[in-house]
Amino acid sequence: MSDAFTVLAAGGTVVTANKRLARSITLDWNHHQRAAGLQAWPAGRVLSWPSFIASLHALSQRRGGEAGKRLLLGEVHARLLWQDIIEAASADLLPGAATPLAEEAARAWRLLCEWRIPLAGLAVAADSRDSLAFAGWAEAYHSRCESGGWADVAMLAPMLLADLGRGGIEAPARLHLTGFTDRTPLQEGLLEGLAARGCRLSTDGPPAPAADTSHRRCSDPGEELEEAARWARRWRDDEPHARIGIVVTDLASRPAEVRRRILDVISPRWRLEPARQLPVNFSLGQPLAGFGLVRVALRILGCLAGQLDHRHAVEMLTSRYLPDGAVEASARARLVWKAGRRTGTTIPLGKLLAEAAGDAPLLHARLAALLEAIGRVPRRQRPGQWADAFRLLLEAVGWPGDAPLASDEHQVADAWQELLDELRSCDAVAGALEQPAALQLLGQMASERLFQPEGDPGAIQVLGTMEAIGQRFDALWVCGMTAQSWPPPAHSTALLPLRLQRAHGLPGATPALVREQAERLVHWLGAGARQLVFSSPSFEGDEPLAPSPLLASLPAAAGLPRWPDKLWVGRMLDSTRLERLDDDPPPPVSDGEHPRGGSSLLEHEAACPARAFVQHRLGATEMPVPAHGIDALARGSITHQALEFFYTAVGGHEQLLALGEEGRRQCLDTAIGRAIAGWLPDEADAVLRKLARNEHERQRGLLAGFIASECERPGFRILDTEKREASAAGLPALDRLQLRLRIDRIDELEDGSVLVIDYKTSRQLPGKNKWVGRLYSPQLPLYATLCAAGGIAFVQITAGKLAWQGVAAGACGIKGIMPADKLGDPAIGSWPELQASWRHGLEKLAREFLGGCFNVNRKQPQDARGEWAMAIRPQELGEMPEDEP
Template sequence: MTTHPSTDLARPAAHLVLCASARLVVALRQAAGRRATEQGLRHWPALDCRTPEQWLAAVRQEWALRGLCPHPTLARQPLSRVQEHWLWERLIGQRLGPEAPYLFDLAALARTAQEALALQLTWGVATGTGPPSAEQQQFQHWRADFERWCQQHGWATPEQLDAATVASLAAAQGLQQWPQQLSLAGFHRLNPLQQALLARMGELGVALQPWDEELPAPQIETASYPDPGAEIQAAARWAQQRLAADPRCRLAIVAPDLGELRQPLLDALEDALCPEALHPARAQQPRPYNVALGSALTEQPLVGAALLLLQRLCAADEPTQADWSALLRHPHWLPPEQAPTRAQWEARMRRTLPPQISLAQLLEWALQPRQRPPEAPADAWLPALRQLQTLRNGACAGQRLPSAWSASVPDWLRQCGWLQGQRLTSHGFQAREAFFEALHELAALDSCSGPLSWTQWLSALRALCHETIFQPQTEGEPRLQVLGLLEASGQRFDAVWVLGLHAAAWPPPARPNPLLSIQAQRRAACPNASAAEQSAFAQQVQQRLLRSSATLCLSWPRTQGGHPCEPSAWLLQAAASAASGLAPASRAAPLATNWVDGVVRDGGPAQRLEARLDARAPALAPGETVRGGSALLRAQALCPAWAYFEFRLHARGLEEPVDGLDERARGSLLHLALARLWTHLRDSRTLQALMAPERAQVVAQAVAEALQQRAADPDQPPLTPRRLRLEQIRLQRLLLQWLALEARRPADFSVLAIEAKHAIDLDGLALRLQIDRVDRLDDGRLLVIDYKSGSAVDTRSWAEARLTEPQLPLYATWGDLGALHDLGAAPATAHPAGARPDPVAGALFAKVSLKKPAWAGLVAQAAFNPGGATVLDSARGRKRYPEADFPGWAEVLLHWRERLRECAAEIRRGEAAVRVPDEPALRHCRVLALLRLDERRRQWLALRASSPTPGCTPPVQPAKP
């Protein structure tokens, strides 16, 4: 166990410790509590430790309670950071003119000016001796405006109040009791204001006592890793092993750029230390680690729901379906038990409405009876939308003071269903309180901003929530701390790992304020002023880290984002004294490939675990049917899990709304037009006899009939007249171009069937098929045709073990084509395997597209080839279908029949493994998220890395990277 030597309880109560950060204040108080507990004490005096800003504010508060005001500035009201920022933004905008919001980022300018004034007040940055730049001149004007406004209205910045307090300490010598001793903790350098504070405290007789921080020189190890991901995994594995060996040890993982690495670190630590937290019921359980840096308040789901609702109140709001979808599925809008109802409405909205839809249009659509999904009443959420519309049309009009908007918002959110019927967790309660605190901060802007429109106020609220860092309160004292380099200073640990120490990250690059003279900033030695200042600062931080633990591991990634990295200067210095030098570390032993492995490895209750192989689903029960037709067999051939999720569990991805028609809708419309066209033409002789005007007339009639048929479907969204005309022109061009290709076919044909429906029994698997078209040649042989509106068709799998394009082989070998006698006649009768009365001579894809219309597929003889298809006995055909395996056409049909039978047997047995030989083949998979390809890839790589036997493979191979 690590103890903090500076938390000596024997120190007098009048001992004050000033800390460099609020986090160090908490850490020292916790260390004092641990020390008292180890000594067996039941009561002990609290350690008086605060940041200088906290202590000076307490002094001002005590003076105010006594009615004392030893300095004129202390009579002013303190500006909050939000007020100060808003005031800077307002005054800068007034200086730059009415076009400023369109030409400049006023919020960024305000932040930079706010920082510049703070540097001048705390670091004594003077005006440059040379002629000022245009930016410096502008800042001088802005500062004059700012100070004039503060003087007139009686406000002061925190830095101004702190400076006035320090200047008044000597005058208030006899007004209160001062601490007897003062110590500093965690400071790397003192700014002039802090130095003045120490001088005044010395004048008051306060003794400056050194903070006891000496520890033996640490044992240093250095390592490098291929990339940041491998480095983070190694650090997580290190923490896992150290805590398993000694659960009471205190560890720290430190990163110079914690903001960039925060999320990858959280993911790795959760996998390593608490993988069971993946379960939704345990998502907010206490973690064995604590991260110093929180996330933006806007990233909290509860706050996100509030902002979504408030945005809908803007008069100029133009919401998209994505906005409405986010609201409909949001867990913090309306009672949770209504979520399934809202999900059904969202799915229907995505299918029937355009991407851009207003609140009024959504309400009008939802009130139509035919739009109501089965068992999904809209009463659950329509009242909330009506309330949104009422507020938008009335209450949110005009301008109000920020305090008036802030006072109304909580009630408006309640009326619109925010958090309705929900029980908040501890994290949710804290997030709600942080959101209300943001409303309270905006309410204090009245004197700074004046009346604002709803849009202006909401923009300020969103910016404030984005800049507010939210971090739920940590329960207990986690043994692992994840810190930035500054936060780690002054703390004590048993072991520390500092990662990310490449030259670009440490020392941090210089970042002088552009509104102040660079030379003046360098003379004042203020932070970020120069590379030399940053290097000196880094040296001080490094020295403190060297005294923070007896074991120190320093690491760096050799590449980042594909670019090579160099080690930092600190790491090079440490490597000179470390036994490991800078030799590259082997990739860390991988984390457990799943959380069950972790439980078993760490000695958990393995006897209570039940292992199940998810590659096998329940077999089909007798009489159980599976819908999907040829799409079911295609999905099974490409990835059995895809077929199981989509066709047996009926999982579906949500539709992506588009303007007009998407690719699928256009393909369906093309099928309708082709069906109507061949209903009129019937055979090749009729087509060839038509002159160009007559052919165009037939095409126009077929297109008009197809569009009318679509318009009569109540489930199809209507097209605007302009889009309807564009689709009409597109279809006419497409069909005329395709008929020119059909007219050049060498063999005469008649269309035997169009959109023919069949019910077949594929070895016990009942399927319903719909064949786009069947042509009969003059010799009585048949060609099975399937329309494709895209150009991508791959028939190579027809000669392989798994038919990934099975529809045409299925029609050709199992469809009851002999029952077709007249155009369109297709009795839905089951047809078992047996002799074929009408032999199929070819399986063809008709690629009907404007760019490259063509035929594709396979035919038995050259005489049957319409042009573009593969002939079995040609050189190209025999390259794909070797004669040794496929002596003739009958063997091809037999191959298709047997492969389809095997695929059907897999479905009946419940084969549901994730087998993906080619990831691009899944581009149309509607359940892609359920396949968890990224997770399986990581597990596969971890299993390969940990396999003791070369070539060891898992029982079910996931997608390869």
């Protein structure tokens, strides 16, 4: 580092291998100047290699050099160009396949240029369809750049070298290189040209070995991370100003686990204090599109299509990045709930605007301004114009909100503005774009740009391998040094001929080259550190792991500093104590209280009284989530309505037979059409209407089979369909609930008895003990009590299965409906006795509910899953004992 500081003090330039190292040296330089007692000093000129090339290009532009006449393509511009070329050359590509191919093509092109491999012989040397295709793409890319007057960073270096030779640009007086474990032939050529023009070059000397280097074996990757974090925390406690780093060789493949395990040791309260600045910097960035502030911006811009995906609408409406969110939080939550009950997975923006008018006037005003701004945006324009339009739309809706932004959020907002600037610069490459293509391009750019907010430079650093090269640490721990991962497997590009890669010594072309690079990296890691620890896990799951052979000469770690305390979770568990709580049951239902619900209230009480209380007395419901297409609930509703319309028109068995097959088919089609029309929203899109037509065909096939079976039944007459009833059964507790009921169908049989029918469109019917004991399926017994019925039955109507399941006073000629005296219960010998047991069971459930029962039924845990589990928490009660009643 002292060599770099000497060059900076002399006004020279320091060039680094990557951006992170450039930032690190800049921070160290500023700290060094402050430590020297200076109040002000010239900014150190520290540039990454791509930034250094861009600075030479800018100098060539000012001096009229040949390189300066070219437009410098950034990574996004080059990828767009590659993508356009690949799509034009490959008509059979699947949608979206050109994007990853463009990234790999850009990598292969960069290697081609940096190792000075002639483009002319590429097609001749091709050894596969992929390498032959790339040869054609590369020719097209080079031709497009030549005709457009463009050049990427890799293409620019030879042009700059020519400008140096002609005197078109001046070489910098002093240049220091740091962090380069390897330099490419292209870099070497440019540096030689700079030296020939009088530039004084210097590089980092051979890395000094760490004072204390050792190898630590751990049981598994999780323990390895915990031990590294404990070591780092102890170093920080002992020496607060020491530079401490943890390198995780596979950081990119498990960022969430690394973050969690390290923070649990170093900052145990990180989950409870999310806004607090962390004492750890994680170098691995995440896609810019993954940050909430940018995600919401993309959702807002998605309104250009005139409608929003339900999930995107929920994220936008509940976001703190829209103004007045705290003021209208409840109103916006109601909007989200209403949106979830809509048919389809998209919400028209106009509909959302109308629904916001009453409940959320501030949101309504913002959405109205957004709609007005959208109306002024042309459908087709250049990327730069789209960038301006996107900014205006976000301003119209008040993004990023009225709450103060944290430091990392300010950085994300700045990165977003830079992204829009980059979109603006795509005019030359992309041309005019339609609105969907412009939104897709912006979303793709946001997804591909990795961003990491800058944190405290003095924090513990958690890095990938390459990011640690060139940085100086007092203490460094390197995780994951197993034989399987280090040296890493050889990874050559599939787009360049392998023989060509090996002949020029490209990275990853042979195992020998990979090992040589791995040895150099190990040599550079922790250079000059006071303590360097390499570690490796012994197992991953059941698989044994060996340490890297590159560590064979290192001594086993002993006496490492280690933070000894228990983790926060362990301390919390140790601090628990048994607390006796006084029984505090919910109050009984008061005279003025009217719980909501039909027969489902009793069904929920039977299955889980706690859920019945939460749902029917507190009014809680699960948050509705729209289904993609037509879900099972909607299909069941359509089936019920279609049968209601059909049997209201037909009336009974005699009329059913009189219609004939064609008449029944026409009547059924009419009934299904009415049912689907009542379900389909007016603003349904073409996809949903197509699904509705498919559903009509499905329902026809399903119900035609059921109606055909009805023709074979003994005679019956339809007394009512979808009959509404009040729960007045002469039972005090049940009558007090005043349940509003709906009976699917009531038939009068040939002997004059009444059969109550409930349609079931699910694949499972209630269990075999549904008619006796605790009434877990109280719906039909309740209906039978109200209607003085002589029988009850479920009829299951599903694809491939049609079945009746019921009980009656006597045989009724329908398979699946058994007489009451055949139930096999010694206490039930007749239909009146069964009815009496039902009245007792129904009244018992009603009394339980009215009395405020809040028991959790551990025999029926499935009734407290999902969102109900968060309210009822049955998992805290443990498993049901075998002998518990």
